[in-house]
Amino acid sequence: MKSIISCILLFAYAANGQQSPYGQCGGTTYTGPTSCVSGWACTSQNPYYYQCLPAATTTAKSTSKPTSSVVKTTSSSAKTTSSSKVSTKASSTSSTAVSTSTGFAKTSGLFFDIDGKTEYYAGTNCYWCGFLTADSDVDHVFADISSSGLKIVRVWGFNDVNTIPSTGTVWYQYLSASGSTINTGADGLQRLDYVVSSAEKYGLKLIINFVNNWSDYGGIAAYVNAFGGTASSWYTDSGSQAQYQTYIKAVVSRYSTSSAIFAWELANEPRCSGCDVSVIYNWANSTSAYIKKSLDSNHMVTMGDEGFGPTTGGDGSYPFTTSAGGYNWQSNLNISTLDFATFHLYPESWGTSASWGTLWITTHAAACASAGKPCLLEEFGYSDECAAVESGWQSTSLSTTGMAGDMFWQYGDTLPSCNCQTSNDGNTVYFNTSDWTCFVTNHIAAIEAKYGS
Incomplete structure (x- = not known):
């Protein structure tokens, strides 16, 4: 994004x-x-x-004191010294639940199996869902998404700070070399708890991400502020990686038995500027293995990357080079503990054209088909009306072997608690608008026509 x-x-x-x-x-x-x-x-x-x-290089440290509703960790050992597991069960405050869940989502050949149906799935991104402070807003958003036929929703499972904010501000993790804390309180992971419980009620599946490559909501920058180094050295820095895995454990342990989890995601758009491609490969290999083998074998794990560097089938443009992200997307398909592949599509940001997007999709799909893993077009956006560009990308994805789903960036709605609209970054598609008809209504109809309702 x-x-x-x-x-x-x-x-x-x-x-x-x-x-x-x-x-x-x-x-x-x-x-x-x-x-x-x-x-x-x-x-x-x-x-x-x-x-x-x-x-x-700086190693800024916060002098703020942790509150009582946190799990405190130490950067040297990365061991949690106390725990607080909060139930994901909660009562509905608005729309009637429509869950038909029959178990954990999984891969089935080059597709996903959700609730016993193996087919192509559509979804959306709602990074801000876990930061809503009113339960009724979460239920309203998920009821609307569920009613549309969208199935997969990607949310941020991170919100990192280097200074603890005032009460009432949502944050999940405070990072400091002198002792990091994980907030399990009402303005911490309990907000994510409600997101998971609401997804269970409305039959939605969540991709939950653990860290941001960008500085929004903390991300790698917050780790660098606490433990030193750079955004590139983060992938091999012992202090950062120890705390990162501690945080992963804290989140995964809360929802390891929930049928609402579609997949755990290592990072949002990881990049390693100037790095050998082995750096991200080794980080993704070890982190995904840690989740699958030590924490949760029930759910899928994926990378969350933009898809840079497939060296076979491209046109040689910048996004097809390994220097774009510091990794080789095609090689990363070999990591056995990554269940499916992700890639994003933003031609305007990458100096390419709208029509180029078709090649980007088909090249990734072909590599996924060869590797025997599903491909998910996890984010896409373009500053034009859907009918002119993006509906074509959706059609290409739906009709190409190797593609298992797509998720537009990003979902928008009107929240009942404030009668206000959610974030609009220029790519937001608001519920029940003309763009919604193009992005969602027509696309879901095409999927149903191909696979049956």
Whole structure:
């Protein structure tokens, strides 16, 4: 996804014509601020993305004290010293539940098997669902999504901070070299608890992600602030990886028996600038094995990457090179503890055309078919009406061997608690609008025509 910066920070820095820490500051087609705040330097990550990175390595530490509703961990041993497991059962406050779940989602050849049906599935991204503070809003959103025929919803399972915010602000993990904490309180993982319980009620399947490559909601940047290093060294840094696995364990243990979990996801759009492709391969291999073999063998695990670097079948453009993300997507298909492959599609951000998207889809599908694993077009967006571009991508995905599903970025709705609309980043598709008809209603009808309702 495109990095979504907090509105407060965005307005504050924009007033000074400067970009915020870890924000984009340059690249092909970029038109925003090109200078960074004091102490940060605009650094090239690739021709299409320049980022504000620390001018010098820092290990900033917060002096905030953890609250009573946290699980405290130590960076040296990465062992949880206390635990708090919260039930995912909760009563509905709005629409009637429609769950027909019959067990855990799984792969079946080149497709997914959900509730006993093996076919192509459509879904959406709702990164903000776990940060809603009203249960009625969560139920409303999931009732609307479920009524449409969409089945898979991707949510952020992370919200990292280096300074503990005031009561009432949602955060999941406080990161510090002197002792990190996992918030299991009412403004912490209990919010994610309700998301899982609501998904159970409405028959939806969740992809839950553990960390962000971007600085939104903390991400790798928050680990770097706490433990030092860089975004690239994060994948091999012992302190960061120990705490990352501790957090994974805390989240997975809460929902390992829930039928609402579709898959655990290692990261949102992981990249390792300037790295050998073995770095991300080894990190993904060890982390996915840790989840599958030590924590939860019931659910699927996937990467969450953009799909950079398939070297067979492409046109040689930048996204088809391993330098784009610092990994070889095709080689990562060989990791046995990754159950299916993900890839994203944003031609405008990558300096390619809308029509190029067809090649991107078919190339990945062919590699998945050869590897015997399903492919999921996990995110896609384009600044045009759906009928002009994106419905064509959906049709291509639906008709191509190796593709098992697609999920547009991103879902939008009107929340009952405030009668206000959710985040609009330019790619938001709001429930029951004309774009919704194109992205969802027509697409679900095409799927049902192919596989039966």
